[in-house]
Amino acid sequence: MPSVTFVEFSGAKHVVDVPVAENVMRGALYNDIPGIVGECGGGLACATCHCYVDEAWTDRVGPPSSPEERDMLESAAAEVKPTSRLSCQIEMSGGLEGLIVHLPEKQYD
């Protein structure tokens, strides 16, 4: 099972396994990672799963996967950067083994 490293805003790191075909937001929730809320359950209706993909991974993860994700990112509570993604829209695959995502300072205003 591929591992993902979540780096909290404080710098605290959590390395967890996330099943292939599961999304990164659920991987965080299953492992009680602070800093990811996932309020809408992955329905592209909240932006509380905002994360910053580590720059070493942006090519493999890619940009927002749909116009809906791009639109929803605009309502993220923290600064939106070129590496911003909604983690519920990142599907795990074997190619993402070792993925690193950074969590924003806040998920709510």
Ligand code: FES
């Ligand atoms: S969990 Fe709501 S948009 Fe990702």
